[in-house]
Amino acid sequence: MELGQKIENGMEGRTGIRNEMQMSFDAISENEAFARLAVSAFVMPLNPTVEEISDIKTAVSEAVTNAIIHGYDEEYRQENDRETKKVQLHCRIEKDMLYIQVKDTGKGIEDIAKAMEPLFTTRPELERSGMGFAFMEAFMDRLEVVSEPGCGTVVLMEKRLRMAEEADEL
Amino acid sequence: MENNYSENFKVIDNYLMVRMPEEVDHHKSGYISRTADDYIMKEGVGNVVFDFEDTRFMDSSGIGIIIGRYKKISYFGGKVFAINTDTRIKRTLMICGLHKVIEIME
Numbered sequence A: 001m002e003l004g005q006k007i008e009n010g011m012e013g014r015t016g017i018r019n020e021m022q023m024s025f026d027a028i029s030e031n032e033a034f035a036r037l038a039v040s041a042f043v044m045p046l047n048p049t050v051e052e053i054s055d056i057k058t059a060v061s062e063a064v065t066n067a068i069i070h071g072y073d074e075e076y077r078q079e080n081d082r083e084t085k086k087v088q089l090h091c092r093i094e095k096d097m098l099y100i101q102v103k104d105t106g107k108g109i110e111d112i113a114k115a116m117e118p119l120f121t122t123r124p125e126l127e128r129s130g131m132g133f134a135f136m137e138a139f140m141d142r143l144e145v146v147s148e149p150g151c152g153t154v155v156l157m158e159k160r161l162r163m164a165e166e167a168d169e170l
Numbered sequence B: 001m002e003n004n005y006s007e008n009f010k011v012i013d014n015y016l017m018v019r020m021p022e023e024v025d026h027h028k029s030g031y032i033s034r035t036a037d038d039y040i041m042k043e044g045v046g047n048v049v050f051d052f053e054d055t056r057f058m059d060s061s062g063i064g065i066i067i068g069r070y071k072k073i074s075y076f077g078g079k080v081f082a083i084n085t086d087t088r089i090k091r092t093l094m095i096c097g098l099h100k101v102i103e104i105m106e
């Protein structure tokens, strides 16, 4: 009976999937690729399309890169050399929804609306193009930014993934 | 990695050919931009071709590389090309409106 139940759940596919993961890593550029890979491995059970994986990887890369280069910029590092500079990544799957949260405890954003405008950047000298938030918005279904100068920034993103059945039909 | 990567830069006539890595992100972008600029300065090339044949991932850092080189060479009338772009990279470039200033080829 129990085994039968398990098999049935397994066959039923992804409708019952609920999963969560959380990690914290040093704010160094080596970890940008690591964060992207971790999230794409995490969403694999949802059987995402290649396109969806690319969208998610890009969005995660943008948020994590922002934490590293803006949240913990040189100025912050000089003033807070004893603090640990960590990026926190929190992902949750619920049915066909993916929720991602990227958090830093760095310098924060003064004007969030301005920061989210396409092509707006405070670091043109680092060849930043001001497209990070625009990509997160384009590739995910929902984007929310919560930030407080001096405290840090939290980026929340959501994406609905097509059900495996739908993807198979194509 | 960084040492081997220099073989991905080649000068042919007046063109600098840059073979982009599998993943173009912030971790790689500084090195690519610096090396490309070395070639542009030392060899005096007028045009830059970014070859995305091997590239499977690119975020906004790649946009920064392209716009940065475009600003440098367009001042002297040079052109920037992006070749072997898959649909994903093409879409990423077009969201930024880059198709208006550079030549994108599949």
Ligand SMILES: Nc1ncnc2c1ncn2[C@@H]1O[C@H](COP(=O)(O)OP(=O)(O)OP(=O)(O)O)[C@@H](O)[C@H]1O
Residues within 6 Å of the ligand: A062, A066, A067, A068, A070, A071, A072, A104, A106, A107, A108, A109, A115, A116, A120, A121, A122, A123, A127, A128, A129, A130, A131, A132, A133, A134, A153, B060, B061, B063, B064
């Ligand atoms: N985690 C963060 N902490 C502090 N400031 C941030 C953070 N994320 C973004 N910002 C601010 O918002 C601006 C816009 O971010 P966005 O990612 O859109 O562009 P960018 O990082 O400047 O350029 P690109 O992402 O194209 O390389 C940044 O220039 C920075 O001033």
Ligand SMILES: [Mg+2]
Residues within 6 Å of the ligand: A062, A065, A066, A128, A131, A132, A133, B060
């Ligand atoms: Mg950014």
